Amino acid sequence: MPVDELPVRHADAFADATRHPFLTAVRDGTIAPSAFHTWLVQDARFVADLLRFQARLLARAPRAAQEVLARGALALVQELDWFEERAAARGLDLSAPALPATTAYANLLERLDGADVPAALTALWTIERTYLDAWSAALPGAPAYREFVEHWTAPGFGGYVAGLAAAADAVGGGDERVFLEVVAAEIAFWDMAVATR
Numbered sequence: 001m002p003v004d005e006l007p008v009r010h011a012d013a014f015a016d017a018t019r020h021p022f023l024t025a026v027r028d029g030t031i032a033p034s035a036f037h038t039w040l041v042q043d044a045r046f047v048a049d050l051l052r053f054q055a056r057l058l059a060r061a062p063r064a065a066q067e068v069l070a071r072g073a074l075a076l077v078q079e080l081d082w083f084e085e086r087a088a089a090r091g092l093d094l095s096a097p098a099l100p101a102t103t104a105y106a107n108l109l110e111r112l113d114g115a116d117v118p119a120a121l122t123a124l125w126t127i128e129r130t131y132l133d134a135w136s137a138a139l140p141g142a143p144a145y146r147e148f149v150e151h152w153t154a155p156g157f158g159g160y161v162a163g164l165a166a167a168a169d170a171v172g173g174g175d176e177r178v179f180l181e182v183v184a185a186e187i188a189f190w191d192m193a194v195a196t197r
């Protein structure tokens with residue numbers, strides 16, 4: 001099925017990943033700074049893990065998917081710079097150890113390295129689509145966190161997610177099991193940030 005049907009078909013799970021209390025609190029400015037900092041440090045680790053997954057996917061992707069994946073990989077490299085700047089501005093140590101949800105998500109990505117290309121593209125699209133919708137729910141964002149909300153709600157990001165959808169659909173993506181696994185990992189990631197306040 002087209003990947004865009006997956007969040008419709010699994011609306012409750014998708015809502016849990018995209019309407020999380022973490023995001024409401026970022027919108028309202030009531031997020032505990034320690035919870036936000038936990039998220040930031042762990043998300044920087046996640047992005048490094050995602051870059052590894054995406055580079056491997058690029059290496060085995062069909063010709064038509066190469067450009068969107070290569071552009072996305074460069075965006076991840078630049079995002080790692082951005083995380084380093086944001087962490088430095090807040091005095092955060094990005095070398096802090098991975099928490100269990102981050103490790104579990106990294107393990108899922110490693111497993112998806114071994115999945116077929118349609119499944120892996122569906123996973124990548126799900127990763128990005130959940131972030132697009134999740135941060136959109138936090139708009140406009142409390143001033144202290146606005147740069148993060150703007151980062152994942154910029155028009156260019158929506159265009160990237162649409163490009164990934166086209167790439168996944170072109171190879172017959174839309175694997176429901178993979179979608180639900182990624183959505184569960186996203187929920188656990190938000191839960192982790194809030195739980196470690």
Ligand code: MP5
Pocket residue numbers: 043046047050076079127128131186189
């Ligand atoms: C993304 C992210 C989006 N940064 N963190 C999690 C836990 N899920 C999805 O990926 P990107 O590449 O930062 O847009």
